[in-house]
Amino acid sequence: MNISGNTIFIPGSTSGIGLALALALRARGNKVIIGGRRTELLDRIAAEHPDIDTVEIDTADGASIEAAAKGVLARHPDLNVLVTMAGIMRIEDWRQPSSFLASAEETVxxxxxxxxxxIAAFVEHLRARPDATIVTVSSGLAFTPLKVTPSYNASKAAIHMLSESIRLQLAGTSVKVVELVPPAVRTSLLPGQEDSEFAMPLEEFVTEVVALLETQPDAKEIQVENVKFLRYGEARGDYDQVVAALNAHDPHGE
Structure with missing residues (x-):
């Protein structure tokens, strides 16, 4: 995708990677619309950054997505980039069904x-734009599992294969599909992750992502260097060692 001149909707961007990326993309000359559930955060972002539009959206609620999409497209008919940022990560113990089932369902x-x-709400509009992009967000854990987050790992593996598949279907259209593959980043996605020495600093991550978007406009995946250890373990032939190393460093493990 082009690094500037876009109108970008990022649901799930009131904090963490989403907000940092939104601000970085706005600084590169893009119109940015931020979406989220918490109105107090949306109000604060709108007050601090008047040139950023905000919209209330709950991406776990289909009706909320439909309503938000209508509002965004009515206000921003030139929208050409959708970043499906929203996500949750939960620790689960699959030896106790009563403790993980609700979490697993919410995660999926x-x-x-x-x-x-x-994507269903925006793809028809995006196909009508001369140059459009869908950015999905998977994870290094789509390729190497963290023991304590089974449903998160599986959900991100699903996003990876979804991205691969819809890219094939949209080939020959004006819509590109780009998969962002983060490593652990210092955000509040899990308790303690903001201070984890094994997680990548947020500003460093976003700076590298923006640089990759600029220098690799035709990339199918955006992979910072820190994620390649997890991303390519199977291809390198050291998958078992990568799994062991990842879970040895996990502060939430047993």
Whole structure:
């Protein structure tokens, strides 16, 4: 995708990677619309950044996605980039069904159905634009599992294969599909992750992502260097060692 001159909607961007990326993209000459559930955060962002539009959206709710999409497209008919950023990550113990089932269902609803519904709400409009991009967000954990987050790992693996598949279907149209593959980043996605020495600093991550978008406009995946250890373990032939190393460093493991 081009690094500037876009109108970009990023649902799930009131904090963490989403907000940092939104601000970085706005600084590169893009119109940015931020979406989220928490109105107090949306109000604060709108007050601090008057040139950023905000919209209330719950990506776990299909009706909320439909309503938000109508509003965004009515206000921004030139929208040409959708970033399906929203996601949740939960620690689960699959030896105790009563403790993980609700979490697993919520994770799949938010992390898999959410992006599917978002793409469904915007793809027809995007196909009518001369140059458009859908950015999906998977994870290094789509390729190497973290023991304590089974549903998150599976949901991000699903997003990877969804991205691969819809890219094939949209080939020959004006819509590109780009998969952002983050490593662990210092955000509040999990308790303690903001201060984890094993997580990548947020500003460093976003700076590298923007640089990759600029220098690799035709990239199918945006991979910072820190994620390649997880991303290519199987291809390198050291998958078992990568799994062991990842889980040895996990502060939430047993």
């Amino acid at each position: 609803t938010t992390n898999v159905l959410g992006p599917i519904r978002l």
